[in-house]
Every structure is written in C-alpha cells, then in structure tokens.
Amino acid sequence: MKVIFMGTPDFAVGTLEAIVAAGHEVVLAVTQPDKPKGRGKSMQYPPVKEAAIAHDIEVYQPERVRRLECIEYLAKYQPDIIVVAAFGQILPKEILEMPKYGCINVHASLLPKYRGAAPIQWAVINGEKTSGVTIMRMDEGLDTGDMIASVIVELDAQETGGSLFDKLQDAGAQLCVETMKSIEDGTAVYTPQDNEIATHTKMIQ
Template identity: 65%
Template sequence: MKVLFMGTPDFAVTTLEKIIEAGHEVVGVVTQPDKPKGRGKAVLYTPVKEVAMAHGLPIYQPVKVREEHVIEELSKLQPDIGVIVAFGQILPQTLLDMPTYGCVNVHASLLPKYRGAAPIQWSIIDGEPTTGVTIMQMDAGLDTGDMINRVEIPIEKEETGGSLFNKLAEAGADLLIDTLRSFEEGTIVRTKQDSAASTYAARLTKELGNMDFTKSAVVLERLIRGLNPWPSAYTSLNGKTLKVWRADVELKEYGGKPGEIVELTKDAIIVQTGEQALALKEIQLEGKKRMDAGAFLRGFSIEKGTVLGQ
C-alpha cells in the first residue's frame, strides 16, 4: 500500500520501521518541525525524521498541517492510507478524508479508556492490571473514531512508564501491519466506541511528580513507576530536590507522620505515608547521580526523623 506516515517521537519509530520492512511504499513522512536544543541551539531532529532520512523518504515538517497549501501538497502523493502515530497536531477532516482508506491511528490504550496524551503512564498510575493498543479509524474528535483492531498487554508488577512504552510500541507496530493487511484483503470491521465508558489521560507535567506523602504507599509507588523516566516522581530533602526512581510498599506500620523517615536500612530509606510506608530503593539527590539507596546512605548523612517534602 502507498502509506502517508505522520508521527514524531520514539513511540512512532517502531511502526514506521515495520511499515518499511513489510514492503509498503511510504510516499511521505510528516513530522513536527525541528527544534533548537541546549545553549548552542543545535538543531534537534525528531526521532521519526531521523529514520525517514536514513531510508531516503520524502519528509514534510509543516508548522500547521491544517493549512490548505500543506494539504494540497500531501494530496499530490495520492496515498492509499494515512498512518498516524503520536504526531502532535490535530488533523482537519479534509486531511483525514484525503487517502483512499482514510487515516488510522495507533493509540496506546484499550479505547475508549484513556483517550488523550499520556495513556501509557496513566494506566500504571491508576493501577490498571492490563492495557494495550488500539488501531482506530480517525475522525475529527479526540481519539473518538471507530476501533478496527486491538491487542491487550498485561502490566507487570514492576512495570515503569519506560518499559511499558517499549512493549506497546512493538505491539502497536505489529498490530498496524496486520491492519494494513486487512485493508488490502477487504476484511476490515469497525466497532464504534462507547463514549460513556471513556476516560481522559491528561498530558504529563513536572508538577504531577511532586509526592504527597499523605497519600497511601500503594498510590505513591504506582506514581513513581508511571513517571519513570519522565517527568519522574520527586520530593525534597533538606531543601534539595530528591528524585525517586524505585520504591517498594512496606506492609509494616511505623506510626510516623506522612513524609517522615521512620527507618534506615542497608538498602532502603523507609518513609511513612498516609497508609503504610514506602521503602525508597533508588534515588537521585539534586546535583548527584542516580544511585541505589544503599550507596546513597554510605556517602550521605541522613537522620531518622527527617521529614521529606519540607
């Protein structure tokens, strides 16, 4: 099939590569404009652009894809189908209708649950046992189109946002290839979403990672995993930011106040929460490298009774 691919971040790369490997003709790749990075303002290409360049594919980077001249230019490619994966702009109906089979989206949740920008992380934060990928026929709404294909993926006990991201990127790419085959064979079946059952996965912010120790240890442990690697969960220790990368729930009750360090062991900093305690296992103090709590305690003086987040 002649595919118009639209995507920007790492999550989209796996799908683009699988489309190329499957022998489909990628007639164009649309990705977000390049951005300057760092003090030197060096130009940073999107991950999708890097792959497109490596394969010699035509690249388009419109500031606003909805502009008429952009749609006219893309229509000249005469795509059979548009494949959209985390592109980063809202597409107008004229663009969605332009390919022969319209546009499909690889969405990292089991729709209609977790529509929106950050379904991977919120599925962990909310304690879901499973998640997955849905291939959806796109319409003008926010992840509201008819479902075409889906695959379910279990969320493991120690799953992080990063590890689940990788699993879903791979699963979504394979599912998309199966879906393209179904389009070619004329066997596509579309199922409408139940909007009453939908939930919204809001965009992540750094502030979301600020740990509120009045919440339960279970809730905080999920927050830590969901926000690993970005934007990360954090608190403060003696006025410095302390990122928390890994923690375990402690069933023992210590009787301290929320945020209080109630015990120090050879490999953990035990902190009281609103319900049960949290054993911090991997942390990073502002200005220091990421390390196991045991290594941190051997090189940094910290006292039992210290309250985090003050």
C-alpha cells in the same frame, strides 16, 4: 499500499519501521518541526525524521497541518492510506478524507479508555493491570474514531513508563501492519466506541 506516515516521537518509529519492512511504499513522512535542545540550543531532529532519512523517505515538517498549503502538499502524493502514530496535531477533515482507505491511528491504550495524551504514563500511575494498543479509523474527534483492532498487554508489578512504552511500541507496530492488510483485503471490521465509558488523559509536564 502507498502510505503517508505521520508521527514524531520514538513511539512512532517502531510503526514506521514495521510498515517499511512489510513492503509498503512510504512516499512521505510528516513530522513536527525540529526543536532546539540543550544549552547550545542546537536544532534536534524528531526521531521519526531520523528514521525516515535512514530509509530515504522524503520528510515534511509543517507548522500546522490545517493550513491549505499543507493539505495541498499531501494531496499530490495520492496516498492509499495515512498512518498516524503520536503525531501531535489534529488532522482536518480534508486530510481525513484524502486517502482511499482513510486515516488510521495507532493509539497506546485500550480505547475508549485513556483517550488523549500520555496514555502510557497514566496507565502506570493509575496502577492498571493491563494496557494495550488500539488501531482506529480517525475522525474529527480526539481518539473517538471506530476501532479496527486492539491487543492487550499485561503490566508487570514493577512496570515503569519506559518498560511499558517498549512493550506497546512493539505491539502497536505489529498490530498496525496486520490491520493494514485487513483493510486492504476488505476484511477489517469497524466498531464504534462506547462514549459513555470513555476516559481522558492530560499531558504530563
């Protein structure tokens, strides 16, 4: 499939790498703008930008994806699907409806639990015995779209945010590629989330 990939931190890199390895055509990587870091305030590339450059994938770094110029820029690529993993901005309806197969999101929790930011850290803080990754079809809400696939990951007694991050990054990358195949061949099943049992997380500063 012709893919636009949207993501920013290390968590998203595994999914981008898996999509490329599966033979999909990633026509554009959309990520957050470079940010100054360290005492010298030198500009640092987001991890997804570094990975995209390594694969000769064009990179686009809009300040706001809701702006008309961004929507028009993405539309010219005519993507079959947009894959989002920890991108950091809410997508407008115009982008959600743009691809043939819609937009899917790789979310690091077993939805509808832990919607929002930092689900990995909060799973560890709250002493969860299991976590996982959910692939959902995106809508205009925050992690509220229909679920397509999920995978459960067990937490060890000594689990840390870092170790769970690694587990979920790998699990999410594999699950995303499998889900893309089911979407393309028409076997994907879309299950609405139960909003009554949903929980939400907040950003950890």
